[in-house]
Amino acid sequence: MPTGHKDPGTIASEIKMMRTEHAGAFLVVEGVTDMRFWRPRRCEECELVDGEGKHNVIGGIRRLDGERIDGVLGIVDDDCDSLMDVDFGTPNVVGTDGHDLECLLCRSSAFEKVLAEYGDESKIGRFERDAGTDVRGALLERALVFGRLRFAALRDGLDIDSSAIRVPRFVDVETCAVDEQGLLHAVVKDGSTCDEEVVERCIGQLPVADPWRVVRGHDMARILRIGLGRVLGNVGAGVGQEHISSILRSGFTPADLQATTLWTDMRAWEAGNHPFRILQD
DSSP, X not given: OOOSSOXXXXXXXXXXXXXXXXXXXXXXXXXXXXXXXXXXXXXXXXXXXXXXXXXXHHHHHXXXXXXXXXXXXXXXXXXXXXGGTOOOSSTTEEEOSSSSHHHHHHTSHHHHHHHHHHBOHHHHHHHHHHHTSOHHHHHHHHHHHHHHHHHHHHHHTOOBOGGGOOHHHHBOTTTOOBOXXXXXXXXXXXXXXXXXXXXXXXXXXXXXXXXXXXXXXXXXXXXXXXXXXXXXXXOOTTSOHHHHHHHHXXXXXXXXXXXXXHHHHHHHHHHHXXXXXXXXX
């Protein structure tokens, strides 16, 4: 979804104008947080462009393809596209390994760094014993409740109130448990033919899939912040969600990036689009 005033045409025009003064590669990303993530990881010869939305990134690059403007790569969140066999329609756009960029962060060593900085060791130990798994696995399971609902709504075109899917409203601050029935009740619209039973059935009929492709990373990061307040730590209100997200971004190492399929895809793009470079050596 576009987040600002740009559209695919303005993205294409912006890059063509910049091309008159810049001979290197362009990396087009979805938004401001992506810009913050990629700025310290791209090489000096690569210019970053804020596409202000996934649709703009893909549409803008497809226009540039049609005009044979080389050296432009787009990175977009997968958003369950791989689970629904969605084709971007261009070899110059690659998707994230998991559902989105924040999934990459939560899956990396940056997650442990947040726990080490803000977690309480005894609380974490007690939580993991009760959950029967580590913190990452337990929070992934909780975020999957929201992710599967979103995926079912997307896959089956469910007429639900997506704006009601607000993570803090349904996560218990004392236990990090998710109120699944409360969530289902909240998303069913008055007068809609899509009732709770229909929603539950559609969720139950979802194909088996990699949970990291279903879970929305922002949901998992929100649950992490909620947990650090009491269940996993003693973090006060002064440490907000954006601060936790910032620590996740800064804690993501070169080794973390090199372990991703995204990195492999970007290197493959560079190899096929010499001499344009995106990544640092």
